[in-house]
Structure formats: structure tokens, C-alpha cells
Amino acid sequence: MTDKPKSITASPTREELSYRLGNVRDLMKVENLDYYVSFDPVNIYYLTNFANNVHERPFLLIIEREGIPKMVVPLLEKSHVESRAIADLEYSNYYEFPSPPGKNWYDVYPKLIDKDKKVGVESAMPLRIYEKTPGVKIVTDIIDELRIIKTDYEIGRSVHACKVINKGHKEVLKMCRPGVPEFALYQKVTGIMTSKTIQDIPNANFIVCKATAAVWPPSFSHDPHIIPKIFAEMENGGPHVSIVYAQVDGYGVEIERTFFLGEVPQEAKKPFEVMYQARELAYSLLKPGENMGEIDKKVRKFITDNGYGDYIIHRTGHGLGITGHEAPFLAEGYDRKLEPNMLISVEPGIYIPGLGGFRHSDTVLITEDGYLKLSKAPEKLDELVIEL
Amino acid sequence: MTDKPKSITASPTREELSYRLGNVRDLMKVENLDYYVSFDPVNIYYLTNFANNVHERPFLLIIEREGIPKMVVPLLEKSHVESRAIADLEYSNYYEFPSPPGKNWYDVYPKLIDKDKKVGVESAMPLRIYEKTPGVKIVTDIIDELRIIKTDYEIGRSVHACKVINKGHKEVLKMCRPGVPEFALYQKVTGIMTSKTIQDIPNANFIVCKATAAVWPPSFSHDPHIIPKIFAEMENGGPHVSIVYAQVDGYGVEIERTFFLGEVPQEAKKPFEVMYQARELAYSLLKPGENMGEIDKKVRKFITDNGYGDYIIHRTGHGLGITGHEAPFLAEGYDRKLEPNMLISVEPGIYIPGLGGFRHSDTVLITEDGYLKLSKAPEKLDELVIEL
Numbered sequence: 001m002t003d004k005p006k007s008i009t010a011s012p013t014r015e016e017l018s019y020r021l022g023n024v025r026d027l028m029k030v031e032n033l034d035y036y037v038s039f040d041p042v043n044i045y046y047l048t049n050f051a052n053n054v055h056e057r058p059f060l061l062i063i064e065r066e067g068i069p070k071m072v073v074p075l076l077e078k079s080h081v082e083s084r085a086i087a088d089l090e091y092s093n094y095y096e097f098p099s100p101p102g103k104n105w106y107d108v109y110p111k112l113i114d115k116d117k118k119v120g121v122e123s124a125m126p127l128r129i130y131e132k133t134p135g136v137k138i139v140t141d142i143i144d145e146l147r148i149i150k151t152d153y154e155i156g157r158s159v160h161a162c163k164v165i166n167k168g169h170k171e172v173l174k175m176c177r178p179g180v181p182e183f184a185l186y187q188k189v190t191g192i193m194t195s196k197t198i199q200d201i202p203n204a205n206f207i208v209c210k211a212t213a214a215v216w217p218p219s220f221s222h223d224p225h226i227i228p229k230i231f232a233e234m235e236n237g238g239p240h241v242s243i244v245y246a247q248v249d250g251y252g253v254e255i256e257r258t259f260f261l262g263e264v265p266q267e268a269k270k271p272f273e274v275m276y277q278a279r280e281l282a283y284s285l286l287k288p289g290e291n292m293g294e295i296d297k298k299v300r301k302f303i304t305d306n307g308y309g310d311y312i313i314h315r316t317g318h319g320l321g322i323t324g325h326e327a328p329f330l331a332e333g334y335d336r337k338l339e340p341n342m343l344i345s346v347e348p349g350i351y352i353p354g355l356g357g358f359r360h361s362d363t364v365l366i367t368e369d370g371y372l373k374l375s376k377a378p379e380k381l382d383e384l385v386i387e388l
Numbered sequence: 389m390t391d392k393p394k395s396i397t398a399s400p401t402r403e404e405l406s407y408r409l410g411n412v413r414d415l416m417k418v419e420n421l422d423y424y425v426s427f428d429p430v431n432i433y434y435l436t437n438f439a440n441n442v443h444e445r446p447f448l449l450i451i452e453r454e455g456i457p458k459m460v461v462p463l464l465e466k467s468h469v470e471s472r473a474i475a476d477l478e479y480s481n482y483y484e485f486p487s488p489p490g491k492n493w494y495d496v497y498p499k500l501i502d503k504d505k506k507v508g509v510e511s512a513m514p515l516r517i518y519e520k521t522p523g524v525k526i527v528t529d530i531i532d533e534l535r536i537i538k539t540d541y542e543i544g545r546s547v548h549a550c551k552v553i554n555k556g557h558k559e560v561l562k563m564c565r566p567g568v569p570e571f572a573l574y575q576k577v578t579g580i581m582t583s584k585t586i587q588d589i590p591n592a593n594f595i596v597c598k599a600t601a602a603v604w605p606p607s608f609s610h611d612p613h614i615i616p617k618i619f620a621e622m623e624n625g626g627p628h629v630s631i632v633y634a635q636v637d638g639y640g641v642e643i644e645r646t647f648f649l650g651e652v653p654q655e656a657k658k659p660f661e662v663m664y665q666a667r668e669l670a671y672s673l674l675k676p677g678e679n680m681g682e683i684d685k686k687v688r689k690f691i692t693d694n695g696y697g698d699y700i701i702h703r704t705g706h707g708l709g710i711t712g713h714e715a716p717f718l719a720e721g722y723d724r725k726l727e728p729n730m731l732i733s734v735e736p737g738i739y740i741p742g743l744g745g746f747r748h749s750d751t752v753l754i755t756e757d758g759y760l761k762l763s764k765a766p767e768k769l770d771e772l773v774i775e776l
Contacts, residue, residue, distance in 0.1 A: 055713045076702045080613045096703045100721040123516035225468045230586050314464045315484045325443045333488040
């Protein structure tokens with residue numbers, strides 16, 4: 001795949017979702033399972049197009065080797081499921097949580113599974129559901145595993161989602177000036193991204209839409225997972241680090257840049273350059289067959305050899321899909337090879353207290369012979385110094 | 389408590405959080421537990437004031453009978469935890485997910501628990517965490533149980549949160565006209581609520597802030613859990629049903645009303661009246677000592693006796709706290725008595741396909757001798773007909 005795949009905004013077809021279900025069943029055969037039970041709302045969305053917010057009323061999807069999957073649904077939500085699901089489902093409703101004896105979800109659910117059979121369950125399943133699940137239970141993340149390799153349809157949706165964040169990030173760089181507060185950035189940029197989302201996808205499901213935009217100014221950009229206060233202000237110089245993330249009707253993507261307002265402090269030039277080169281090294285290794293743990297190891301070694309080993313605090317990258325953080329991982333200890341149609345972030349970082357953080361991140365598709373960046377913003381230092 | 393409790397916007401004190409921890413330890417003694425492990429981000433927030441978004445890098449809080457609680461934290465997040473936690477914590481960091489062998493969370497975590505001891509774990513704990521938890525494990529929801537009875541501080545925060553939604557709901561009624569689309573309502577009303585939140589609480593933690601405002605027009609208000617499309621429009625007449633929900637820096641509250649634009653269709657008058665009277669009946673039963681399952685049963689009976697039994701699709705109410713849906717429940721089958729300082733919604737509903745939905749909801753505090761509505765909006769039919 002050398003050309004950029006086409007952007008898609010349409011809902012998935014029944015064929016697309018039935019293909020995914022077929023893949024689940026293929027893996028069930030390999031693992032010799034009679035049933036697979038999904039509780040994780042992300043996995044249920046992946047197979048049905050129905051998204052739920054997890055609360056005390058559980059939704060459970062029960063897949064057998066053949067036939068129509070069964071779904072345990074609170075009575076109140078039946079028409080909600082029907083309005084969004086693009087898949088045949090056989091509903092088993094329960095009344096409420098809690099319900100009178102005999103009418104609870106845990107009265108309805110176990111009857112759907114033969115207690116002598118082998119039942120695959122997700123490692124994310126809560127104990128309260130696990131305890132009520134009959135059968136010989138085997139913990140295995142079949143759907144999570146399948147989600148690692150994207151279908152062409154998913155890739156088209158991610159291409160579109162990247163258009164949304166690319167537009168958002170452009171605005172970040174346009175409006176960033178010393179003194180601009182976080183809340184102004186957040187409000188304007190998320191507004192732009194939300195507007196584009198609803199213009200492009202008028203029936204977008206807001207349960208699986210999110211938009212975030214924030215900038216870490218140099219006084220705390222060394223600390224990438226602190227949450228900025230809403231009145232924190234952009235500063236002179238840098239490094240500032242932006243995060244623009246969106247889940248666009250079910251497709252999560254990100255773009256992040258290290259940039260400067262007016263001037264680049266002398267002491268920031270080397271770490272920027274090392275981060276930039278570490279990133280180039282990572283990209284040079286992005287092709288099918290490369291071991292993902294080894295890529296992270298090599299990138300860390302490069303940063304360490306250049307004097308910043310003490311300032312690495314996270315892996316080189318993570319998978320993206322329905323969520324913003326998921327398998328696969330560019331992380332030491334993750335022993336798996338890159339394959340075409342994986343979607344990952346590439347974001348080696350250097351974080352120096354007193355100076356700031358240095359990180360670019362992109363949403364990147366692994367192709368047959370390398371990679372393709374789906375997100376887009378300036379990358380070079382001279383393009384990332386905003387004139388005041 | 390007859391006067392309305394004072395509104396609070398300040399962060400909790402160390403004493404407040406240490407009181408909550410003491411309560412956990414008291415219950416640990418009762419249940420003869422040596423450790424209690426919390427994974428649920430809501431429970432960790434309740435005890436520490438630190439909020440996290442769940443992802444593949446787990447946070448785990450380990451409480452012993454005495455001493456400083458231990459927290460397993462990804463390296464990347466340590467300063468984030470420190471910046472928000474209002475409690476002494478002993479940190480055990482792990483590198484990343486995944487990490488090289490020996491450096492993963494599941495290498496660090498089990499060492500903190502003596503394998504011969506009794507360990508309480510939450511029923512919401514994912515299997516992947518449960519499997520790595522040593523000791524004799526007992527599933528018990530101690531923190532969820534404690535959260536049912538609010539402290540005076542929590543009540544003060546909920547009083548404030550209700551001011552936010554009351555303001556939001558006032559705007560809903562002000563701007564609702566036939567033809568106004570959902571997205572306009574959503575944007576304006578959530579904007580007003582978010583602005584008030586950050587004005588009142590400049591250091592609000594946005595991980596535990598949410599704002600939602602939507603109206604179900606009569607063409608689908610019979611279906612309360614369908615998610616409205618963003619271009620759906622308000623209609624003539626009614627019943628329209630509003631939902632205004634906010635989590636205001638960690639305190640979730642709701643207000644909902646059935647209202648009409650211009651005119652009340654003749655056939656809507658009786659169901660409105662029955663809903664209104666069912667609600668009055670529920671309120672008349674709200675006092676310490678009343679069985680919560682029985683209240684729901686009586687309310688259902690009243691609605692059924694008045695001819696709408698087939699149109700009940702949910703319980704009379706649910707608890708509110710950090711989340712918008714939690715224990716306790718006004719639901720048949722929930723055998724528990726009301727106690728002072730519970731915070732619940734009261735919202736019996738009638739849903740008639742082809743006519744629409746009828747439901748008011750309020751956030752209500754149980755007091756020593758009855759109840760106090762913390763949310764506020766017009767309730768009577770004639771106050772809820774908006775002149776065009």
C-alpha cells in the first residue's frame with residue numbers, strides 16, 4: 001500500500017462486522033472454545049457497532065461457534081441497542097439492576113451457556129461477571145487480539161479521524177502565544193474538531209466521540225502525564241508540547257508536537273535534535289517483520305548513547321484503534337513483530353526537569369513495505385518556532 | 389438537618405480523606421481482612437483525591453490494617469499522582485506496560501502482599517489483576533459500601549454541583565423552541581455549566597468533570613436510553629424530556645424534566661398527572677428506615693393501578709456520588725433501608741410509544757427526618773408549558 005488509503009466516514013456494513021465475527025469464530029476454533037463472552041464495551045462496539053457506557057447494568061455479548069450471537073441487555077436499553085447495532089443479535093432482556101429475585105441479569109445470563117462447555121472470557125472481565133459465568137472458563141483476549149490488525153474499512157476511518165486532529169493541531173499552532181490560557185486553547189480547538197466531526201458524520205455516536213487539545217508549557221512539559229490546570233498559560237520560548245487527541249465516531253488518533261514561542265533556548269537545541277533523530281531511527285525500523293520490543297530497545301539505546309538515558313520515562317509507542325491506547329506496543333519486553341495494517345503511535349520522548357519535555361507523536365499505519373503517517377503537522381525545529 | 393447544607397467548592401482536607409480511610413479499616417476489621425486492594429478509579433479517587441483514566445497501565449491502591457497505604461503507579465504518572473493526591477502514599481513504581489521481565493506491574497505488585505494473608509478485592513476488579521493478586525482473596529466491596537453514606541463535606545460539594553446543573557437546566561427551558569437542534573442546546577448549556585465549574589473551582593480536575601445536556605422531543609421521548617442524534621430538533625407540543633447531568637470536579641448530580649412547547653396534547657395530561665402523583669408518593673416515603681425496594685414496589689403499584697403498568701421500564705431511582713449511577717437503589721429487590729446522608733435520584737417514569745415519555749428527576753438528600761431536594765426546576769404542569 002503506497003498510496004494513502006481513502007478516507008471513510010460511512011457506518012460499517014453488515015459484511016464488515018460479519019467478517020470480524022467470522023475471525024472471532026476462527027480463533028475460537030483454534031482455542032477449542034464453545035463460547036466466547038465479551039463484557040468490554042470496546043469489544044462489543046467492535047463487533048456490533050453498539051457502544052455503551054459501562055454502569056451497574058451490564059451488557060454481555062455471547063458468541064457461539066455458529067448461529068446468531070446473543071446479547072444480554074437491560075430492558076431500558078433494548079431499543080438503544082437496536083438503533084445502533086449493525087448485526088443480527090438475539091436479545092435476552094433483564095429487568096433492572098437490582099431486580100426482584102429471578103429477574104436479575106445474573107438470573108438470565110447463565111441460562112445462555114451450557115455449563116459443561118468451554119467458555120472464553122476477557123482478562124478485563126470484572127469478577128462480578130466472571131463469578132456468574134458458567135462453564136469451564138478460559139481467560140483469553142480473542143477480540144483484543146483481532147483488533148491489532150486493522151481492516152481496510154477501519155484504516156479508512158482512521159484516515160478520516162486524522163483529518164480531524166490535523167485540523168485541530170493546525171489551530172493550536174495558530175493560536176498559541178505567551179499568555180494564552182489552556183481553557184481558551186481547549187475550547188476553540190475541541191470546538192473545531194467537534195464541528196468537523198458532526199459535519200462529516202451527522203449520525204456520529206457521541207458515546208464514542210472525544211476531543212482533547214492541550215499544551216504543556218516549558219514550566220511543566222517535562223511531566224507529560226500531569227494534567228494542566230485550566231488557567232495555566234503558554235509561556236515565552238519552550239519546549240511547549242501539544243497533545244491533540246480525538247476519538248472520531250469510534251476511531252481514536254493522536255498528534256503531538258514540541259514547539260517554541262519566539263525563541264529556542266540554547267540548552268533545548270540538543271535534546272530536540274536527539275529526540276528528532278531517535279524518531280528518525282524508529283521510523284527507519286518500521287516495517288513488517290521487525291520486532292516491536294527491539295525497536296524500543298534500539299531507540300532507548302540511541303537516546304542513552306547521546307546522554308539522555310536518565311530522561312526517558314515511557315515507551316516508543318502504542319497501538320491505536322477504537323481507544324487511544326491499546327495493543328500492540330513499541331515497548332521493550334513486547335516480543336512481537338510488526339505486521340501490515342497495525343496502527344501505532346511513534347513518540348520517543350526526553351523529559352528534563354527544569355528544561356522541559358521533547359516529544360513528537362504521530363498516528364502511523366504499518367504498510368506492506370514500511371509505514372505511512374496518517375497525522376500531519378510540521379516536524380522540523382525551524383518549522384516549529386512560532387514568530388511572535 | 390432542616391436547613392440546606394452549605395455549598396462547598398474547596399478540595400477535601402487530609403482529615404476528610406483520612407476519616408474515609410479509617411472507615412475502610414474499620415470494615416476490614418469486621419471482615420477480618422489483612423489487606424484491601426482497590427483498582428476501581430472511582431474508589432481510588434474517593435480515598436486519595438487522585439483520579440485516573442483506566443488504561444493498560446494499572447494503578448493499584450493497597451491498604452493494610454495500619455501504616456501508609458501503598459500505591460502501584462506507572463513511572464510516567466508518579467508526579468501526576470503526587471500533584472493531586474491529598475493523602476500519604478508509599479509509591480511502588482513500575483516502568484511501563486509492557487516492560488522487560490522483572491519490571492512489569494505484575495512483578496512489583498505481588499511483592500507488596502503477604503501470600504498467607506486475607507486480601508479483600510473489589511467485584512469490579514478485572515480478571516487480569518485478580519490473577520496476579522496473592523493471598524487468600526475475598527470479593528467484597530468495602531469502599532463502594534462506604535460511599536453510600538455521604539460525609540458532610542461530600543454533601544456540601546453535591547450542593548454546589550446542583551447549582552451548576554440548576555443553572556444549566558434553566559437555560560434549557562429558556563432556549564427550547566420547536567426547531568432548535570440538539571447540538572445547539574448541548575453546546576450552549578454544557579458551555580454554561582463548564583464555565584461555572586471553572587469559575588467556581590479554578591483547579592478543577594477535568595478527569596472527573598463532565599457536562600451533558602439533551603432533550604428527548606416527543607417523537608422519541610418514550611425511549612429514554614436512545615442517544616439523540618445531534619441534528620434532531622425540538623418539536624411542537626410534547627412531552628419533551630430533558631436530561632441535564634454534570635460531574636462537577638468529582639461530584640455527579642442530575643436534573644430532568646418533562647415539558648411542553650406551546651401546548652399540552654390532551655392525551656398527555658393523564659400520564660403527566662400519574663407520573664407527578666407517583667413522584668409525590670415516592671417523596672412521601674423518603675425517610676430513614678423506609679425499605680428502598682418497597683418504595684419502588686409501591687410506586688410501581690400506583691402507576692399500574694392507574695393504568696400505565698405496561699409503560700414502566702425502569703426503577704424509581706438510583707444513588708449518586710462520584711458517578712452518576714451507583715448504589716443505593718430505589719428498586720424492587722433491593723432490600724435496604726434509607727439512611728440519613730444517602731444521595732439519590734427520584735424519577736419514576738412512564739413511557740408510551742407514539743405519545744412520549746413522562747419523567748422528572750431530582751438529586752435528593754436523605755435527611756434525619758425526611759429529604760431535601762438539592763436540584764431545582766419547575767415541577768408542575770402549568771410551569772412546564774413554555775409559551776411560544
